[in-house]
Amino acid sequence: MRRDELKIFDSEAVASGLDYPGCIRIVSEAMQALSAGRTKQLLRTMIHMGEGRTFAQMPGALADDDMFGAKMISVFPDPARPGSRRHRGVVMLFEPDEGRPVCIADAEEITHIRTAAATAVGTDALARPDAKTLLLVGTGGQVRTHLQALPLVRDFDRILIWGRHPEKAQAIADEEGARVAVPIAVAYDLQTACGEADVICTLTGAKEPLVFGDWIRPGTHVNLVGSSGPGPVEVDTPLVAKSRFIADSRASALDAAAEFLVAREAGAVSDDHIVAEIGEVLLGQIEGRRTAEEITIYKSLGHAVQDLAATAHLYRSAPEQ
Structure with a gap:
C-alpha cells in the first residue's frame, strides 16, 4: 500500500474483519483508558436537521501517541422500518506521527458491533x-x-x-x-x-x-x-x-x-x-x-x-x- 493511501472498509469489510472477541477486548481496554485519563474525547455534538433527523460528531484521541479521529453520523428515519432510525456515516482515523488520514470505515457497522461489545463488557463486569x-x-x-x-x-x-x-x-x-x-x-x-x-x-x-x-x-x-x-x-x-x-x-x-x-x-x-x-x-x-x-x-x-x-x-x- 502506498504511504499516502487510505484503507477503506465498507460495511461488509467491517462485519467480516471486526471479530467479537477482539472487539470486546479492545472496548474493555478503551473504557479503562478513558477512566484512567489516557484518552481524550469531547462530548458528542448534534445538529438537528428536522423532525427525527440528526447529524452527530464524536471526535477523540486514543492517546497523544496513538490514533485519533472522529465518527460522523446521520441518524435518520429508516424508510424500510417505520418507527426506527438508522445510523449512517464514517469513522475517520489519523496516524499520530505525521497526522495523516489512514482509514475510513463504515460507521453504522462499527457502531453495531462495538455497541454490542460494550454491552458484553458491562455484563461481564456486573452480571x-x-x-x-x-x-x-x-x-x-x-x-x-x-x-x-x-x-x-x-x-x-x-x-x-x-x-x-x-x-x-x-x-x-x-x-x-x-x-x-x-x-x-x-x-x-x-x-x-x-x-x-x-x-x-x-x-x-x-x-x-x-x-x-x-x-x-x-x-x-x-x-x-x-x-x-x-x-x-x-x-x-x-x-x-x-x-x-x-x-x-x-x-x-x-x-x-x-x-x-x-x-x-x-x-x-x-x-x-x-x-x-x-x-x-x-x-x-x-x-x-x-x-x-x-x-x-x-x-x-x-x-x-x-x-x-x-x-x-x-x-x-x-x-x-
Whole structure:
C-alpha cells in the first residue's frame, strides 16, 4: 500500500474483519483508558436537521501517541422500518506521527458491533456469574449483534427476544438460531420475561418506559442501550432509583443519560447515584456488583474512543492489499 493511501472498509469489510472477541477486548481496554485519563474525547455534538433527523460528531484521541479521529453520523428515519432510525456515516482515523488520514470505515457497522461489545463488557463486569437467562428487548439491528456478543461473556442456557411485533422477534429467532449455540425463544409478555431474566438489554427507540422497576427481581443486571440522548427513556424512574447505576462515562451520563436525567429531575436521585464508570470497575478502583441480590444497571451511551479503538483494531489487523 502506498504511504499516502487510505484503507477503506465498507460495511461488509467491517462485519467480516471486526471479530467479537477482539472487539470486546479492545472496548474493555478503551473504557479503562478513558477512566484512567489516557484518552481524550469531547462530548458528542448534534445538529438537528428536522423532525427525527440528526447529524452527530464524536471526535477523540486514543492517546497523544496513538490514533485519533472522529465518527460522523446521520441518524435518520429508516424508510424500510417505520418507527426506527438508522445510523449512517464514517469513522475517520489519523496516524499520530505525521497526522495523516489512514482509514475510513463504515460507521453504522462499527457502531453495531462495538455497541454490542460494550454491552458484553458491562455484563461481564456486573452480571451475576451464574446468570442463565438473557432477555433482549427490541427487534432492530442491535439485537443481532448482541446475540453474537453476550453469549461470549456468560454461559446462558436461554435467550428471550421481545418486540412490539412478535413476528419480527420470531424472524430474528429463526434467522439467528443457527448461528447462536443457545436456544432462542420469543417472549410474548414483557413483564413475565423481565421477571424470568437474569440479564436484560433494552435496545429500542422507545420514548416512554417499556420496563418497570416492579417487574425486576433482585440480582438482575440491566443494560440500557437504546436511548443515547436526553428525552427518550426505556425504563422507569423507580428502576433507576433502586439500582446500582454505572455508566460508560460519568460526564456523558450527566449530559445525556435520559433515564438518569428524568430520575434526577423527579428528585429520586442525585448526581452521586452514578457510582462509577465501567472503566473504574474494570480497573478495580470501584466495586461493581456488591451482592447477589443487588440490581445493577449499565448505561451505555457510546463514545468516540470505542469507535476509534474498534476501527484502529480493524485497520491494524487487516491484511495489506
